[in-house]
Amino acid sequence: MxxxxxxxxxxxxxxxxxxxxxxxxxxxxxxxxxxxxxxxxxxxxxxxxxxxxxxxxxxxxxxxxxxxxxxxxxxxxFGSLEPELAQKKDSTINSSTVSIKDTTTSSKESSVKTHYTQNQLPDSWQPIVDFSVHNQIKITDTGHLTIDFRFQNKSISGKVLSETSGKEITTFNLYESNGVPTVESLNLDLAADTYSIVLTENQTYQEKEQEEKMEWKATFVSFESNEKEPNNDMESAIVLKNGNEISANFTQEDELDYYKFLAENAGTLKVTTTMYMGAVDFALLDQDGKEIKTNNFYDSEASMKEPKTEELMFDLEAGTYYVRYKKKDTGKYEIKLDFTISNSVLKTKNDTLEKSLEVNSGDTKNMFFSMQDDCHYFKITAAQSGKLKVRVSANFQSMELEIINAADKLTVKKENLYLNGSEKEVKSEELEYDLDAGTYYIKCKRNSSSTGNYEIAINWL
The missing domain is CATH 1.20.58 (Methane Monooxygenase Hydroxylase; Chain G, domain 1)
Known part of the structure; x- marks a missing residue:
């Protein structure tokens, strides 16, 4: 046993x-x-x-x-205790961010091309077998191109070329060595042109045979833009009139967009910007290209499905102005201009003592402070001593009021008026001064943030 x-x-x-x-x-x-x-x-x-x-x-x-x-x-x-489960990983390629280690290039670029139009892109997975054949896509509208790559045990170098300019739009790398099917998306905002998608397969060194796979598909969404390029400087700026709205965009190759507006009278310009992208820089320029106001629009949640809107108001003199957008992100945006003429009585500036506007007792003048204005002067003459009564009504916050004796140019009285008016509500303040007979100047000086319409009523009692 x-x-x-x-x-x-x-x-x-x-x-x-x-x-x-x-x-x-x-x-x-x-x-x-x-x-x-x-x-x-x-x-x-x-x-x-x-x-x-x-x-x-x-x-x-x-x-x-x-x-x-x-x-x-x-x-x-021969492996770990538990076999790995294949998982699908989604990510977005913005540039050459994936490193390829221990690889050598094993193929050369070729001029053989397969042609597609924006309406005939493969919407289901198509295998890529021959990397010497480049996919060429013709786009007739400005819009958003998404190319999805699904690959396994592959090392790929890629680039997108403009056929018109020969310019390299972007480069990217795809690398997967763990046997896990991976999906990565290339997102591009492109102008109308023909583009070549050039892929180069790199040789990877693997310790044993593994299944290799490479597939792709693509979609295109038009921005439906009515912007006419080029408009990347003041000379080529698109002319907009009151109430005009335009749909525009920034592609991979754009940097600046200019729009021109003529204000025949002093008034308020409202610029409405609707963003379908994350960020853009805004500037309002005068006719010489000098910046009047700048602003950075940023909203990480803005998208084609959920656009974000920004409104800016500018009180301006009559003249020629430019709106400039500078690319911070690619995508679509819309611009609309609305202009409201001021009710000012001024035909010429009254911004010095010599140009002061003469008024009489009982006069009421409708005035307007633009962003370019500093002050307004009014002149009144009284034959006898009395009381000067001044009432100011405005739709802005504050201003400075000064009474000046014309004889010696000395200040008789100076004070700040805190009106606390707004775009929706006009506020008033009334002042009285005991003065001798003579000629006086009334100086109204705007504070830095106070622009818009105001009314001044003058009485000598």
Missing amino acids: ENKYEKFNLILSIIGLIGSFVFALFEKQTIALIALVLGLICFYGWIQFKGFTGRKKWGLLLLGGAVLLMGTSAYIL
């Missing part, structure tokens, strides 16, 4: 040890580990049944240890 158990343990140990290697080769690591442990237990049992002692016993134990070491090495070499 004892001899029977000896043989049984020996046979089981041999089967277990051989089986562990076989299962490891076929990546059945869990079963291989169990077989290895059981085989070693049976091997040790056989040694005990045989009654080996001394050198024989230790020699056989060392042999078992060597087998255990070899089995462990096989276990580490």
Whole structure:
């Protein structure tokens, strides 16, 4: 009976040890580990049944240890305990951000092309087998092109070229070596042109054969823009009139957009910008290109589905103005101009003592402070001493009022008026001054943020 158990343990140990290697080769690591442990237990049992002692016993134990070491090495070499589950990873390629390590380029670019139009793009996965064939896409409208790549165990270098200018629009890298199918998207805002998608396959060094795969598909959405390019400087600016609205965009190759507006009278210009992209820089310029006002529009949540709107108001003199947008992001935007003429009575400026506007007791003057204005002067003459009564009504916050004696140009009275008016509500303040007979100047000076319409009523009592 004892001899029977000896043989049984020996046979089981041999089967277990051989089986562990076989299962490891076929990546059945869990079963291989169990077989290895059981085989070693049976091997040790056989040694005990045989009654080996001394050198024989230790020699056989060392042999078992060597087998255990070899089995462990096989276990580490052929994979982990649990096989990986393939997962789909989505990301966006903005530039060459994925590094490719231990690779060498194995193919050269070719001039062979497959032609597509924006309405005939593949909307389902298409295999890429021959990397010497470049996909050429003809776009007839300005819009957004999305190219999706699905790949596995591949290393790809890519670039997008304009066929008209030959300019390189963008470059990107695709790299996957873990056997996990990966999807990455290339998002481009492009002008009407023909573009070549050039892919170069790189040779990767892998320790064993793995399945390789490369597929692509694409979609295009037109911006439906009515902007006429080029309008990237003051000379080529698009002329907009009161109430005009235009749909425009910034593509990969754009940098600046200019719009021109002529204000025949002083008034308020409202610029409404609707953003379908994350950010854009705004500037209002005078006829010489000098910046009157700048602003940075930024909203990370703005998108084609959820655009964001910004409104700016400018109180301006009559003249020629430019609206300039500078690219911070690519995508679509809309601009609308609305202009409201002021009710000012001024035909010429009254911004100095010499140009002061003469008024009489009982006069009421409608005035307007533009962003370019500093002050207005009014002149009144009284034949006898009395009380000067001044009432100011405005739709802005504050202004400074000063009474100046014309004889010696000295200030008689000076004070700040805190009106707290607004675009929706006009506020008033009334002041009285006891003055001798003579000629006086009334100076109205705007504060830095106070522009718009105001009314001044003057009485000598």
